Amino acid sequence: MFDDLDQAPGKLGFIDARGKSVRTLPDDIDVAWLQKSYQHMVRIRQLDKKAVALQRTGQMHTYPSCLGQEAIGTGIGMAMQNEDVLVPYYRDQATQAIRGVRLEQILQVWGGDERGNLFEGVAARDFPNSVPIGTQMSHAAGIAAAMKSRGIRQAVVANCGDGATSRGDVYEALNLVGVWQLPMVAVVNNNQWAISVPRSLQTATRTLAEKALAVGIEGVQVDGNDVVAVYQAVRSALARARCGKGGTLIEAVSYRLSDHTTADDATRYREASEVNKAWDFDPVKRLQTYMHDLGQWTPAQEQALLVAVKQEVDAAVTAYLKTPPQAADDFMAYVFANMTPPLLAQREHLLARLERDNAAQGGKHHDS
Amino acid sequence: MFDDLDQAPGKLGFIDARGKSVRTLPDDIDVAWLQKSYQHMVRIRQLDKKAVALQRTGQMHTYPSCLGQEAIGTGIGMAMQNEDVLVPYYRDQATQAIRGVRLEQILQVWGGDERGNLFEGVAARDFPNSVPIGTQMSHAAGIAAAMKSRGIRQAVVANCGDGATSRGDVYEALNLVGVWQLPMVAVVNNNQWAISVPRSLQTATRTLAEKALAVGIEGVQVDGNDVVAVYQAVRSALARARCGKGGTLIEAVSYRLSDHTTADDATRYREASEVNKAWDFDPVKRLQTYMHDLGQWTPAQEQALLVAVKQEVDAAVTAYLKTPPQAADDFMAYVFANMTPPLLAQREHLLARLERDNAAQGGKHHDS
Amino acid sequence: MTVESATRSVSRPGKKPSDSKATKDAEATKRDNVHVVTMVEAVNLALRRALNDDPDVVVLGEDIGINGGVFRATLGLRETFGYKRVIDTPLAEALIAGISVGMASQGMRPVAEIQFMGFINSTVEQMLSHAGRLRNRTRGRLSCPMVLRAPFGGGIHAPEHHSESTEAMFAHMPGLRVVIPSSPTRAYGLLLSAIQDPDPVVFLEPKRIYRMVRQQITDDGQGLPLDTCFTLRQGKDLTLVSWGAMIHETLLAAKELEQQGVDAEVIDVATISPLDMDTIRRSVEKTGRCVVIQEAPRSFGVGSEISARIAEEALLYLRAPVQRVTGYDTPMPYPQNESLYMPSTRDIVEAARVTLDNA
Amino acid sequence: MTVESATRSVSRPGKKPSDSKATKDAEATKRDNVHVVTMVEAVNLALRRALNDDPDVVVLGEDIGINGGVFRATLGLRETFGYKRVIDTPLAEALIAGISVGMASQGMRPVAEIQFMGFINSTVEQMLSHAGRLRNRTRGRLSCPMVLRAPFGGGIHAPEHHSESTEAMFAHMPGLRVVIPSSPTRAYGLLLSAIQDPDPVVFLEPKRIYRMVRQQITDDGQGLPLDTCFTLRQGKDLTLVSWGAMIHETLLAAKELEQQGVDAEVIDVATISPLDMDTIRRSVEKTGRCVVIQEAPRSFGVGSEISARIAEEALLYLRAPVQRVTGYDTPMPYPQNESLYMPSTRDIVEAARVTLDNA
Ligand SMILES: Cc1ncc(C[n+]2csc(CCOP(=O)(O)OP(=O)(O)O)c2C)c(N)n1
């Protein structure tokens, strides 16, 4: 483990790993807030678990779990306003779900169906998660610039991992946030690993938050396993951003408790002992303990939540598995607003091919 | 003018704009050193002047003058050892000349002849200057990595402009210097303008030197019009680099007294008053004053230098103008170590074309 | 489009009207929004028109503000529309493309300038991985109506990296349009259409002919159709296909051929991708002979696609193999030997003769 | 090269020897440096050989150290050669390419891995503007003997950006070689030659067939020639030209055609650029019919160049238009509909039939 998961001076934290409050909670945080956040975290953990299980049984393609980092996604989601825009990366399932992306849509994306990106409502202008590391940060800066230029007093939240901080485009985007004073909050999920590469091999700086110094914006390090800390940092950064005071880089220190994705085997490159130790900092458990100690979370409530969450996730899985197939030519129909003549011709070709293959095989579209 | 040209706390300087010493000169700097540096600066200024004149008379293509920034190139050149490697950008004529690149080669490059990059001797492994802004910094990091991996205790000096600091690849390279502790010294020629874009529109940071904080290397700001300051900063950074202590980012604050290149007209975007003011900080004049006040530079010496420099530069111009043309197929002959079959066929085509055009036009190869 | 819409053209390539006449023309007609302009001025006019008509349009890039762009394509726009809509960016091309994607996703219409095509390479990731895919990835929920402008091509004796023609790279990227004007009229009309288009357009401006001719343009906000070739000259003996600056040499070659009694049809591809093969194929079906002219390196260029498609789709009409007149598979030489690289009028005429001599 | 050197092949595409047999073979022959390996293991073997034989070789990239690369191409190299020669880089592809240029300029031989070709786009600037030009720009004073490896292509149900085939982009860049193996034998031999080559090579590994077949390889450090096609199967009726993973379907199609009494020649282009047209042209002169198969989007791809060249150089031999079997001009669909995009064996057979039915 390279970056300390303990709370420490200079790292914002409210509820520590043992579930003890080390600092007075922000005013706007009440029991209902804590319970809601807890529910979101438990829900997304259950979704992750199911998604991995689906992958193991051949019903899902590569899936990136956010196990252990639920507090980051949840804290962000709780802090954002509806009119803010989210530019997520692939471990922001929790934030997406809070913004109303349906759980089955998350499964659809990783199940290989573009329609999972058809977000509605609050999330209608959010970006789908970005696969090419770092590239989303300049989209976010562009969105922030659009807000600023239109005089909309909202902000953008854009996320990436610790590995992403090595990418030049992330620096370029943050530098623009600084020089144009853009309403953008960048959250780095420092889960300490970029696949097999530890944080210490990405950069020589002590923290990732201090990279803010190179671009003239605020930099904050928070305990990424403390949902209150994440929330508080994002909320106040968003408030500053919305009223024209510029952007913030938030480093949320956490740990990737899962493999990188279902295609990865983390035992190849890190010790079980490290992972076990990181479990002591579990964001979900600590919040449960804290609420329990407050007398605000009973075993019965826990039981009821688990049942409810299981039902919700199971329903999402069912919906996911029942998704009717796309039209065969969907992958051509949205390349441009209107299909170009070459694409129309290629669609003819596709449909003829499918007909041929159907005729030959009675249904199965075609092998290779 | 956006960045102060005055010497100030936190900005290394020895000889101020009035030619007064504000700090004891480093031990290794004696009169001979000062005179030599002065000669280099005067020589490169003369070269610049001639190059611009050649351009104005149609004997040179676009040329980027380093007028006003001679102390940067000279300070670097004086600080480097022969076995160090230089990765320059297009305003490093002074450093190149000190490393033995012939003046006519500099002219050849901007006169449109690749053979200007055929450096010999000390410069034989140096890079030609980089036109795509910022891209050279990772070459330099790679060279430094090669040195480190081969156990060679030398270092790389890589230069770029203030505008270049906005490029992500510059950040990527410096970040690598930090995390791999590479023997590399990056010098930013902060001449306050990137063509028409002032430094203040590139980044929100107060200095460019502080960008070092984001990559975990040393950052130093120096008076880029004080050749002693530049020398001292580069020399000690090189010493650290060579003994494995890692890299340094040096911001040399100066001012672009000329147009961006001969293709530019700076009166379109900056006030004459600003340029006039910047002339007060002229690096050449101040060193002359300093030496004169020391009693070490007489009008006769100045006169002799001007004559010598004029002769040398005139000789370079003559050599440049007399350069025999390249073989017509040179631009094909070096694409690969050995011409590929397609290129051999294309060479046939080229030569046939030239023969045809010669036949038709009696000499002139071909119009378009 | 089978005949150039620009019947309003007042000057022919190669013949530049005297400046004083041009100035007089320009002044006389300003009231009617009629301008006699070079190509780079036509670009400026289109940008001005778009900024004026659509509040969502912003123009951004390096040195495009007070400096008006290094080629002056954005001259005066900052003064008229202010620094919030005519935006000098930091020196970072990947960023310029990336923020354009972000802006466009929210319904703005960013028109970004890359100073020279040689510096467009760091935009490839954004253009290929995002700009061309945002609509498809979100099944139409988000889109990317951005334009990425860049001056391109050689022949102006510029330093290394200032003369590239890498249009083929973008043409191969799904979801992008690649549009190249070759006259003031088409620069104006195609750029307006590119800006109005709901999808991303790479708009490449042949800088060698930025100031070569003037044409009279009515600044009426009317775009010219994308996705279509322009037939600049009708002919029956032979089809010459080109785009960008080489249209100049191509038209000269057509004239020279005319003197030799050969009637060449000249097609300006204009929208490189998606490619309007119908126009090209129909022409070749008529003439049976074709020369494709491109400035870019020979292999794996846009001309290869065109040549392949002709042979695949009109083989039986071909009376001689398609000839390609192209640059070489080398970097553009430094200025001294640049002309050795560039295809010439004579090369085109000669290639035409080869197809004609082929019985 | 007109016949595959790999007569030592022990298994045919599509037939995977049982693992136990493979293990036995491998053990039995280890003493003689003979290995029975998949393509990805062959890549590993070549890297190991190069690291062993040349102290200037270093291997670098993301996750290539202790993790052995996400496809395990660098498995075990870190353990044998140490972290100074098998180097995990920060997550920055432009940097990986850029430092490789720097290292190579000083005589090292960096072999860089880009994790997936979908993430190669930010290397374009370094590859186009520098790697392919350093020798020419310095008139031979500096050179750039680097290799940029990347797994490419679709068909493995990977997330977006993990299935790209953008080889045409690099093929168009002067000064670069683009090399694509399609069997373990060629992976080993071509990668060794790429590493030994004095100039930059983009080495693209078709990951769909990384583990499809095993072949017996003698790890003798012998490279296979670059710049040459490999004729995998001789035939007189028809020429099938392809590269990379599609060679698999192409060989299957040849078999199916054989059952229909059609004798197809199969050419693996292998070195995409510079292109060995001699082999292809000679074959088409013999057969008079040709199908070019590529996985990449249809327009402006490598297949277009090949089709164009055939028609330009062998028009009189062509008995039917060249057919191209390709992907569509779309992004690769997300996994559920990926197979709709991919060219199939049946498509190749059908295209072959079209050329044959053409009298
Ligand atoms: C540009 C790019 N390069 C490489 C990859 C392959 N890849 C996927 S995730 C990953 C590691 C990312 O690490 P980090 O940024 O720390 O995020 P995390 O996955 O740990 O949340 C890599 C290298 C990619 N998706 N994009």
Ligand SMILES: Cc1ncc(C[n+]2csc(CCOP(=O)(O)OP(=O)(O)O)c2C)c(N)n1
């Ligand atoms: C990647 C890239 N983008 C754009 C350009 C065009 N250009 C040439 S010099 C320049 C400004 C560079 O400014 P700076 O880095 O401050 O260096 P200076 O010229 O002031 O020394 C620009 C934009 C380029 N050469 N390379």
Ligand SMILES: [Mg+2]
């Ligand atoms: Mg991480």
Ligand SMILES: [Mg+2]
């Ligand atoms: Mg500058």
